[in-house]
Amino acid sequence: MTKATATPEAALQGIGSSPLRKEDWPLVRGEGTFVADFKRPGMVHAFVVRSPFAHARFTTIDREAALAAPGVIDVITAQDLPDRGRPIPTRMFKDEGSNRFLQRPLADGVVRYSGEPVAVVIADTRYSAEDAAELLRVDYEPLAVVLDPDDAVAEDAPLLQPHTGTNVAGHLVVEIGALDEAFAGADLVIEEEFWIQRHAAVPLETRGLLAEYDAKTESLTVWGAAKIPHVNRAILARLLGWNDERRIRLIELHVGGGFGARGEFYPEDYLIPFAAMRTGRPVAWVEDREENLRATNQSREQVHRVEMALKADGTFLALKDSFINNTGAYVRTHGMTVPGLSVSMLPGPYRWPAYRGEYRSVVTNKTPGGTYRSPGRFEINFVRERLVDMAAHRLGIDPVEIRRRNLIDRASFPHDTGTLFDGHPVIYDSGDYVLLLEKALAAFDYEGMKRWRKEPASDGLRRGLGMGFFVEKAGPAEREYARVELNENGDVIVYTGTASVGQGVETILAQVCASHLGLPYERITVVHGDTGVIPEGMGAFGSRAAMLGGAAVMRASEEIKRRLLEAAAEELEAAPADLVLTTMGVSVIGAPLRTVSLTRLLSAGGGVIKQEDRFVCELLGFPYGIHFAAVEVDPASGAVHIHRFAVAYDIGRCINPVLVKGQIAGGFAQGVGGALLEEFSFDASGQPLSASFMDYLLPTSEDVPDIEVLITEDAPSPLNPLGVKGAGEGGTAAVGAAIANAVSDALGREVTRLPLNPQRVVELATA
Amino acid sequence: MNRKISVEINGQVVDGLVEPRLLLADFIRDNASLTGTHLGCEHGVCGACTVQLDGRPVRSCLLFAVQANGRRIATVEGMAPSATTLHPLQQAFHESHALQCGFCTPGILMTMEAFLREEPDPTPERIRSALAGNLCRCTGYQNIITAVRLAADRLQQTRA
Numbered sequence A: 001m002t003k004a005t006a007t008p009e010a011a012l013q014g015i016g017s018s019p020l021r022k023e024d025w026p027l028v029r030g031e032g033t034f035v036a037d038f039k040r041p042g043m044v045h046a047f048v049v050r051s052p053f054a055h056a057r058f059t060t061i062d063r064e065a066a067l068a069a070p071g072v073i074d075v076i077t078a079q080d081l082p083d084r085g086r087p088i089p090t091r092m093f094k095d096e097g098s099n100r101f102l103q104r105p106l107a108d109g110v111v112r113y114s115g116e117p118v119a120v121v122i123a124d125t126r127y128s129a130e131d132a133a134e135l136l137r138v139d140y141e142p143l144a145v146v147l148d149p150d151d152a153v154a155e156d157a158p159l160l161q162p163h164t165g166t167n168v169a170g171h172l173v174v175e176i177g178a179l180d181e182a183f184a185g186a187d188l189v190i191e192e193e194f195w196i197q198r199h200a201a202v203p204l205e206t207r208g209l210l211a212e213y214d215a216k217t218e219s220l221t222v223w224g225a226a227k228i229p230h231v232n233r234a235i236l237a238r239l240l241g242w243n244d245e246r247r248i249r250l251i252e253l254h255v256g257g258g259f260g261a262r263g264e265f266y267p268e269d270y271l272i273p274f275a276a277m278r279t280g281r282p283v284a285w286v287e288d289r290e291e292n293l294r295a296t297n298q299s300r301e302q303v304h305r306v307e308m309a310l311k312a313d314g315t316f317l318a319l320k321d322s323f324i325n326n327t328g329a330y331v332r333t334h335g336m337t338v339p340g341l342s343v344s345m346l347p348g349p350y351r352w353p354a355y356r357g358e359y360r361s362v363v364t365n366k367t368p369g370g371t372y373r374s375p376g377r378f379e380i381n382f383v384r385e386r387l388v389d390m391a392a393h394r395l396g397i398d399p400v401e402i403r404r405r406n407l408i409d410r411a412s413f414p415h416d417t418g419t420l421f422d423g424h425p426v427i428y429d430s431g432d433y434v435l436l437l438e439k440a441l442a443a444f445d446y447e448g449m450k451r452w453r454k455e456p457a458s459d460g461l462r463r464g465l466g467m468g469f470f471v472e473k474a475g476p477a478e479r480e481y482a483r484v485e486l487n488e489n490g491d492v493i494v495y496t497g498t499a500s501v502g503q504g505v506e507t508i509l510a511q512v513c514a515s516h517l518g519l520p521y522e523r524i525t526v527v528h529g530d531t532g533v534i535p536e537g538m539g540a541f542g543s544r545a546a547m548l549g550g551a552a553v554m555r556a557s558e559e560i561k562r563r564l565l566e567a568a569a570e571e572l573e574a575a576p577a578d579l580v581l582t583t584m585g586v587s588v589i590g591a592p593l594r595t596v597s598l599t600r601l602l603s604a605g606g607g608v609i610k611q612e613d614r615f616v617c618e619l620l621g622f623p624y625g626i627h628f629a630a631v632e633v634d635p636a637s638g639a640v641h642i643h644r645f646a647v648a649y650d651i652g653r654c655i656n657p658v659l660v661k662g663q664i665a666g667g668f669a670q671g672v673g674g675a676l677l678e679e680f681s682f683d684a685s686g687q688p689l690s691a692s693f694m695d696y697l698l699p700t701s702e703d704v705p706d707i708e709v710l711i712t713e714d715a716p717s718p719l720n721p722l723g724v725k726g727a728g729e730g731g732t733a734a735v736g737a738a739i740a741n742a743v744s745d746a747l748g749r750e751v752t753r754l755p756l757n758p759q760r761v762v763e764l765a766t767a
Numbered sequence B: 001m002n003r004k005i006s007v008e009i010n011g012q013v014v015d016g017l018v019e020p021r022l023l024l025a026d027f028i029r030d031n032a033s034l035t036g037t038h039l040g041c042e043h044g045v046c047g048a049c050t051v052q053l054d055g056r057p058v059r060s061c062l063l064f065a066v067q068a069n070g071r072r073i074a075t076v077e078g079m080a081p082s083a084t085t086l087h088p089l090q091q092a093f094h095e096s097h098a099l100q101c102g103f104c105t106p107g108i109l110m111t112m113e114a115f116l117r118e119e120p121d122p123t124p125e126r127i128r129s130a131l132a133g134n135l136c137r138c139t140g141y142q143n144i145i146t147a148v149r150l151a152a153d154r155l156q157q158t159r160a
């Protein structure tokens, strides 16, 4: 006789296993639907005409010739928009001052970066829209530009918004502990200036949208939403002046990578729906790569002036940083998120009796900025970990040892750093930093790496080792929605308010559901990214999908199981604890003949049971990790060869090891881009010099070595019932730091600027 | 002046009356409605638009549709033997977690399918260099190399 038991955990493919992804099948077959693949009857095409100047005034846009061109349906300029276009609000880290620097959908009299939208041409094909765009005449009168962060705060700097009297859009000072005393009592003070270059997320799929307006129901549908569909729906309603946002439906299709940039509310997110309403036709818009590299959020450009105070034995006493964050021409939806994260997370994994951090976020005539994977942290991890190595060099202490002496110890968790991020206290929820360090040193054979470093390298190459210890953050976005439905056939649908940006959210949420409902992974379908079927949601950003979305799915799944077992308990005259839920029904464990079928259990509910959950968490989770780099540097050519790279990362709890490692490997590749290759440069007039993949260098397979990864689960988060912390950003966080430390070690010179492209490395080697 | 062309795509003849400047990529995506071929840069760098022209990988964003007149094109949609099975390369990508967003995947599959025909038993280093013309922003390439090697093993077994 067979025993009725729950499907064994392994067969469920729940938490901790690595089932094949639910997302893959259509994608490998070429049957995915990315926004450019989606068509609607009667659809027409938009082309956004952009400013060729970084800063200029204009009074007229002559559109007669463009309107008369073949195939052209409409040409839209600021004067056609209600209120000439309302400013796009920030959705995070609002700062009163920064409201003076918001972007309007179309430039109205002044353009402030090369690539700023000036008009939209609507035509029957993309080809004719682009042809007509050439016929548009705008009487630009160039103005003086300001590009560098330091220049932006100079006394005589050209102002982007002269009426404000400043280019400083946001300013914040954080002060903890007795700073002056700490510096006065220091044995060593290190002062340094660090630069991090402007680079960006650059997903392989550019942005795109398709909008359709139904005049009868006065409703709008927009395909191509990503990341935060519900939030963007609210912003769109507000800009359109609609009270009832439910008349707008945003639908996510397949999404070709996000990494922070995609899915924020951009000018086009208003202009394309507006064009659909105005023309009465479905309007499609797909950004080309050149636009993408001029118009989509850029990130990371910061200059830091730092001082660090230490005792002779290597004990950290104080850290002081004043930095300028170049946010580009306007403050976009992230508000002060990037500098806010930098200033609150610079202290990192160490004890600092005193800390002072200050940022000024400035506007300049460059593309506006936003977040990029490990925002604000890639930058400050470079700054802090470089400083720590410089201190180790000066004091003659081993870089590992100086870190070990200053790591926050296990007993001090939860550890309140005293800083705030966007109103949320930065309290490290859990951790055992020393344990991770010891595990990583052993797993990656650090002693062996040290021997390798001492061995003579061939051809004049120089070897170096470097590490970067970092704290990441996951969340916030205070709440997340889930609804789980089980039908009488044993099939489950999970509705989630999170979104997919290509990271595998369907797979991991199905795994969470499988574990907590006790039904197999393959019977579970996950639905996301459609404001028409999911009532609320905060989306996917800041590594929050597993943390908040997962917790909501877990609780809804458990509640369904509890309700069903309770209902069956009566019929079976058994205690719920002796019962098991299967795809057939509820049975007494060990007595399969005593079963109530799902059909019967669900008959009252019309063959289906539903459970909603809203998981709320005001606090942030803080995963932490270490990067190790072993490099060979050619001082003659400036080439940096990554010989070995290893990542140790404690993420609290790992839902899917294969996917987590995939996130880390992918994040690492982006970090390599930031450390060695990627840089947006501009000429003196503000013209972008890197508006193609010929000039903006994404890492190829030959630039990115295989990495070793150690995932640990030693410090589950107490903030959510799953214990997860989110794992999306730790692969990127300290790549710049670790590689810069390794190159410094190799050359015996202190790196203070990224990226370490050949030119900079040669300069450094010969300095 | 529009031109009449006729291209065989995945074994089916597709006729079109096209502008000489129409990109092959747009012809495949719009005229033939095969949208598995993606455009990531439209200037020949990313490889997302890779298809095979008479069996050899080419960037469909760098060719005009008229240049494919009378020739044979293969796209990702033609790879899988049926609606319920995958080509060994596709299967290996699925099993090795060689894709995240999947936007680069069709171009990489078309490049690697041709590569494995030329070089059925490549080392990981050879795969790495054959892959260098295709950008992937998500995976870090490691799993793609593993997948191609896995597919090479399986394809060799079926041939043996």
Ligand code: FES
Residues within 6 Å of the ligand: B038, B039, B040, B041, B042, B043, B044, B045, B046, B047, B048, B049, B050, B059, B060, B061, B062
């Ligand atoms: S789209 Fe053809 S190479 Fe990028």
Ligand code: FES
Residues within 6 Å of the ligand: A204, A256, A257, A502, B098, B099, B100, B101, B102, B103, B104, B105, B135, B136, B137, B138, B139
């Ligand atoms: S999987 Fe996203 S670009 Fe390759």
